[in-house]
Structure formats: structure tokens, C-alpha cells
Amino acid sequence: MTAQIIDGNAVADKLRLEIAAEAAAMVAQGLPKPGLATVLVGENPASQVYVRMKRKNCEEVGFDSFGHYLPENATQEEVETLVRGLNADPKVNGILVQLPLPAHLNEERVLSAISIEKDVDGFHPINIGRLAQKGRESLFVPCTPDGCIYLVEQTGFNLKGANAVVLGRSNIVGMPVALLLVKRDATVTICHSRSKDLPAICREADVLIAAVGRAEMVRGDWIKPGAVVIDVGINQVDDPTAKRGHRLVGDVCFNEAKEVAGWITPVPGGVGPMTRAMLLRNTLRAAKIQANR
Numbered sequence: 001m002t003a004q005i006i007d008g009n010a011v012a013d014k015l016r017l018e019i020a021a022e023a024a025a026m027v028a029q030g031l032p033k034p035g036l037a038t039v040l041v042g043e044n045p046a047s048q049v050y051v052r053m054k055r056k057n058c059e060e061v062g063f064d065s066f067g068h069y070l071p072e073n074a075t076q077e078e079v080e081t082l083v084r085g086l087n088a089d090p091k092v093n094g095i096l097v098q099l100p101l102p103a104h105l106n107e108e109r110v111l112s113a114i115s116i117e118k119d120v121d122g123f124h125p126i127n128i129g130r131l132a133q134k135g136r137e138s139l140f141v142p143c144t145p146d147g148c149i150y151l152v153e154q155t156g157f158n159l160k161g162a163n164a165v166v167l168g169r170s171n172i173v174g175m176p177v178a179l180l181l182v183k184r185d186a187t188v189t190i191c192h193s194r195s196k197d198l199p200a201i202c203r204e205a206d207v208l209i210a211a212v213g214r215a216e217m218v219r220g221d222w223i224k225p226g227a228v229v230i231d232v233g234i235n236q237v238d239d240p241t242a243k244r245g246h247r248l249v250g251d252v253c254f255n256e257a258k259e260v261a262g263w264i265t266p267v268p269g270g271v272g273p274m275t276r277a278m279l280l281r282n283t284l285r286a287a288k289i290q291a292n293r
């Protein structure tokens, strides 16, 4: 069996077109453009790339993009003061503080300083807390987890009662995606570095979400035939045949997995573009909520 490829670029392009049309309609009604502020502290090269792409996508759909850059040695007070200023700025509808922050900063305090109405990343403790509670709705859902679920649902797969296995328990992906799967009535297993016999657990998965950050860890024989495989990993590996001497691979060995899975996301071009599309969607929603107040 050869899996069907889930084209994250195509799905994200379609979403972006819809978002651009809605943003244009807001402007036509005399409302301000939606605006996203990004905050990048330090010079982590991957974070620089991610923020640049998020800002570029904002401009492509007609949003304002406000980039804020603080040095690696910025103090807790400086970061929180910047966030409080953005909370008060009416042109800013959404605030994204790129993670990870430098180690000397208290991430929880920074994320807690973001107004929950502008928390388009969904990482404020109140938004995450609501995600973890039955009968509660968070105002915004974290973008990568939301993008993963969107891609699964694109395939027509019904999550209700399905066995879902999440590899990884990070605050950014593993834990919130597991919570979203529970909200959709999947039976969820969360695996991590201490889990025993990962291959056996994964072989039970109707849906497998890999978010561990280890290049090609998931092999073809870990996958249940016909499963939906969502690969969140973006790992750089040496490749002397590549122009730059390296290439990007996921947490799943794509060439092996595609022979067994029913559906699979590629890396790049799977989850990555969806994270940014979900950020735009959240920012548009934030702008609408704020315009109606």
C-alpha cells in the first residue's frame, strides 16, 4: 500500500486565500487591518526563520505585522514591559512571543503577561487550562496542534473512538494536541522518552502524531497499516548530496512509512505551513472579537 500524501502547503494556501478575503472585507467595512505583533528574544537561527515566515504570511494576507526584536540578554522586566505595551496597542490584535525564550527568562510569566484576548498562540495558562477541562472552550488553540487536527480531519478520518498515539509531551505540541484529540473523543496515548516499547504502542495507532524532534525515529514497521501519520518534526540532517550540505527530515522515516500508512504528511510541506495558517486564522478571529467590543 502506498499512502496518500497530505499536502499541507495546498491546505494552508486555501486557508490563506479565505483569510485574505475576510481581511479585505473587514477593511472594506472601514475596520482596521488585523495586526499581529511578533516578539523574538535573542538570535536562535530556527526562531529567526519561523518569525520571518510568520511575518511574511501576515503581509501576504493583508495583515499588519509588527516585529519586535530584543537582545539575548534582555531582562524579564524588559520582555514583560514590551508585552504590556502590545496589550495596550489597539493596532495589535494578536501577540506571538516566539519560543523557546533564552534560559534566564521565565517563560510562564511572559506568557501570562499576554492579554488572553490577544493570545493567538493559545499558550496563556488560562487558554491552555480551558483546553484541559471538560465543557470549557479556550479563546485560542495553539497553532501547531490545531493544524495537526485540521490535517487529520481533511482526510475525512473520524477521530471519535479512534486510537490516537502522540509521541512527545511538549507544551507547544505534544500535550495540547493530546488534549485536542481527547476533545474530539479519540482514545489518546501520550508517549515520551521513558515510555516502554514505543514501536508496539505506535502499532496500535489509527492516528499517529510524531512530535519528538528526533530525525526519522519512527520506522515503517511501527505503523499500523492504513493509519493517518502526522509528522511534526523538522530535523536538519547532513546530506553531502544536497546543495547546502544538509536537508530537513521529520520524526518519521517517510520512505518506509509511506508504504504502510493510509495517509502521511511530508516534511517539509506538511504541518509547518499549517502552523502559520492557524496563526493567521487566530489573528483574524482576535481582530473580529476586538472590533465587536
Ligand code: GUN
Residues within 6 Å of the ligand: 096, 097, 098, 099, 100, 121, 143, 144, 172, 275
Ligand atoms: N516555537 C515553536 N513553535 C512555536 C509556536 O507555535 N509558537 C511559538 N510562540 N513559538 C514556537
